[in-house]
Amino acid sequence: MKIILEIQIVTLLTYCLFISTILNGVWAVDYSNHPGHLKPIGFAGPSSDIESCHGFPSLKIFIEEYLNKNKPLLMKDAAKSSPAFKLWSDDYFLAEPESANVNISVEQRKKENRTIMPEDMSFKDFLLRYNNTNEYMVDKVPEPFRKDVYLPSCLQCQVFTLTDDVMWFSSGGTKSVLHTDGYQNLNCLFRGTKDLVMINSSYPREELIEVSKGAYSNVDVDSVDLNKFPKLAEVSYIHVHMEPGDCLYIPVFCIIFCNFELFTYQKMSNSNYKTVAANGVIYRYHHVRSYNRNIAVNTWFLPAEKSYDASLCKDVQQVSQTLNETNFTGLTDPAEDDEYLEFREYLKWLFEDAKKNDLKTLVKSLSMSLPEQSDEEELKQAKRFCIEIFAKVDTDKDGIITTEEINNISDENNSKLSEKLSLFVPLSNSDESEDDDLSQTGDEKDGQADDESSSNRDEL
Structure with missing residues (x-):
């Protein structure tokens, strides 16, 4: 009896050690020989191309086939109708006297590092130095040039709450971190080219985005260590290439809860999250690289609580409605959000x-x-x-x-x-x-x- 008891105890201890070994990751998969290990982001898993069309789609198609289905769309040549496509050169910007009086926010590293604080300078100062530095502009389109950008016709409807526009301007070579955004995003490229990598995933946000404050990952986008970030070997990727004049609809990448610390994002209630999640939203992440002299303008707008109603939109849009004729609500109203210190x-x-x-x-x-x-x-x-x-x-x-x-x-x-x-x-x-x-x-x-x-x- 004593021998049997000892055997049972040894068996139990062996089983516990086996379970502990698994839980502590000793038997974790070694990705050292994986073809995507230490390669740029997007090489580790199966990939697919994005759906595309020529020009902006009709409001009905855009809302019902893309927005309400949270499906990205590449719109070829859609931005070429804006005056900015022909006008925006450094000489054109510098010829405007107000360029010296408009202050903008400038990032300090082309390979994005969110621990480094951006600096403010005049738009003119930026224009005179950006070709010889690692700096790039991330701010609203300066007031004198807002007349040059048409609001995309597929956004000219009362069902959309437009929050802000963001101009990205560099000499090329910028690389973003892998990140998520809390808004719907329509990005139009006026100069240069861009490559984007999107990740579709059913994994919880924290398994891919470990920095909750700012919704980004510290993964090295030039050399992904799959042993450190194994989930990136298990997801599927969408690759997008943008040429000058192209626009890209980027679906809201994740739903931001009120305990999210970067409070420039609109706070959404839990009920909104449950409704949108029920419509099939999964977390989606992206990484962006730009090449050559590069200018793009984002239009951000709020996700719908349930879905956008295309029947409320008129069939005819004013194609020439410019940004300076458009009302933006702003990204946040800190006074309404008492959960954060503004x-x-x-x-x-x-x-x-x-x-x-x-x-x-x-x-x-x-x-x-x-x-x-x-x-x-x-x-x-x-x-x-x-x-x-x-x-x-x-x-x-x-x-x-x-x-x-x-x-x-x-x-x-x-x-x-x-x-x-x-x-x-x-x-x-x-x-x-x-x-x-x-x-x-x-x-x-x-x-x-x-x-x-x-x-x-x-x-x-």
């Missing part, structure tokens, strides 16, 4: 009990929000951000920010500064540790900042 409220809290609302106080307080392991470059970026804040908010240039000046921050600046703020401080005020921070007085924060006088942070 910039105006952050600044008010920051200066509430401070002895002096000056640049030094702002730099010290913001630097305290950075992770302890922040490197010198991140600290410099924080200081540049503080200087940018004063440039935009301190309207009378007296070196002090008042409550009135905070209240007068434009919605556009508030949105941009809120997004940049998310790179430095956690935004969700549901976090207990953040609540503890918010309960501190300005004097307490000043005291803590003074204790850091010997650290690198005070070198800001």
Whole structure:
């Protein structure tokens, strides 16, 4: 009996070890010899081409066959009707005097790195330097040139809530991270070429997109390590090539919940998510590469709660309706979303009990929000951000920010500064540790900042 009991115990322990081995990934698949291992994104799994048509489809076809089915569509030569297709050259942009007065947001690396903060500069300054730097523009179409872009005819209907337009402008060679977007997207290319890789997947978002704040993956898009990102060997890919004049409908890639930290995305209720998911939406991810001098314009619009109703659209659209004649709602209304700390409220809290609302106080307080392991470059970026804040908010240039000046921050600046703020401080005020921070007085924060006088942070 004793021998039998010992055998049973050994058998049980062996079984437990077997299960533990599996759960701990010791027997995980080795992808080292997979043909897509250490290759660019999109080489690891089966792929297919995208459906295409010539020009913009009718509203009825676009809504019923593509939007409501969340199916991407390449529209060949559709953007060639816009004046921008013929007009947009550097000389044309520079000949406009207002180019020197319009400020834009400029990314600092052509291979996208979302930990690096973009910088603001005039459109003219960007035009004079972008060919000799790694910088590229990501911002609204500057006001003097909005008349050059026609709103796609397949979007000219009351069923669509247009949120924003985004102009992407580079000397070529840009590479995005693998990411998702929370909006429907119609991208029109005016200069250069683009290659896009889309991923269809039934996997939960977190299995492919590990950085929830910003909805992107840290996977190296030039050399995908399938042992580190094994799910990318199990998905199917859609490859898209765009030529000048082409437009691409990119379906909403994922549904953004209200606990999503990048609050420039429209908050959607759980009921909306369930409805859209029931209509067959799966998570879809994408990666973009651009070549040669490259200019594209996105039109973002909200997903439908159920489906878009084509019967509400008129058959005839004004083909020449331009962006400056179009009403955009904006990407977010932070005042309606009390689950996130937006910039105006952050600044008010920051200066509430401070002895002096000056640049030094702002730099010290913001630097305290950075992770302890922040490197010198991140600290410099924080200081540049503080200087940018004063440039935009301190309207009378007296070196002090008042409550009135905070209240007068434009919605556009508030949105941009809120997004940049998310790179430095956690935004969700549901976090207990953040609540503890918010309960501190300005004097307490000043005291803590003074204790850091010997650290690198005070070198800001």
